[in-house]
Amino acid sequence: MRALQLQGIEQLVQVTLPVPVPAGDEVLIQTKAATICTSDLHDIRSNPFGIQYPRVMGHEGAGVVVQCGAKVKDLKPGDRVASHPVIPCGDCEECMRGLQHLCSRMGHSGIDRDGCFAEYFLQRADRVRKIPGDISFATGALLEPVAVCLEAVYRAGNIKEKTVLVVGDGPFGNMIARLAQKQGAGRVMVYGRTPFRLGMIPGAEILDTVPERSVDVAILAVGNAEAAESCIKALRPRGRMVVFSAAHQPVLVDLFSVHVLELEIAGACNDEDKIEEALACLSDRTLALENIVTHQLPFDNWKEAFDLARNGHDKALKVALVFE
Ligand SMILES: [Zn+2]
């Protein structure tokens, strides 16, 4: 099968590999669509998660089940499915506390095991969901991106009638802004730098500058220090910042403001059991998530697809590799 293997920094290479065989609790999925994530671009550029080379990349995938391990009950060949890449161990201390998304022995497609930038990929069956017939494979590939965006919104606490600022206009900032509106925020404002991307967030107020001391919630959806500082400055007393994207370097935080204004800072990483809710969101017409995937390119055009994901901010949100 054709696959994209990361072999070193800035070394993504097309290779031919044998089709993998599912273990007892796994399914083999024939990939139909796999979307490129901002984190894939970081992995290629600097490998912040310490991927061991070589590794087939890709963690946002949808396709058709072609083979099931002996212990798989709820899926069968022919099922149209989407995969969630986070694989909790189920018995570490974090898993026992109910925080499977923060598992200390977590597996993750495309990081510690081969992922879905390939004609076929394996996934543990409990991390796979059937998708309704009216959801395209490219939209199905958004299952986990939507789930992690839901986590970002939930980590903001009760946002009903509150003022929510999203800093960052990439695919994640865009989805978070849509989901915050769905969760009943009073006002959703977005600060970003790309007119095309900002124009893809219906219902949100688009800002030229980040406001000061006036929002209840500020969600950081871009990984740079300046954006992080602007989130802290935007919060009113007792406001909460949610760190969804983080700079990979430590950022100075104005703890004096945190102290005197009783601000809160919450992280959001992966998602705590949001897989079913994310699946429902994919079918929610008011969210129109299908337009998050702006480009679908045949697998063989993968270089063009990655270039678009990395540099095409003026015309692209999510880019999908598709297999006919
Ligand atoms: Zn992702």
Ligand SMILES: [Zn+2]
């Ligand atoms: Zn665990």
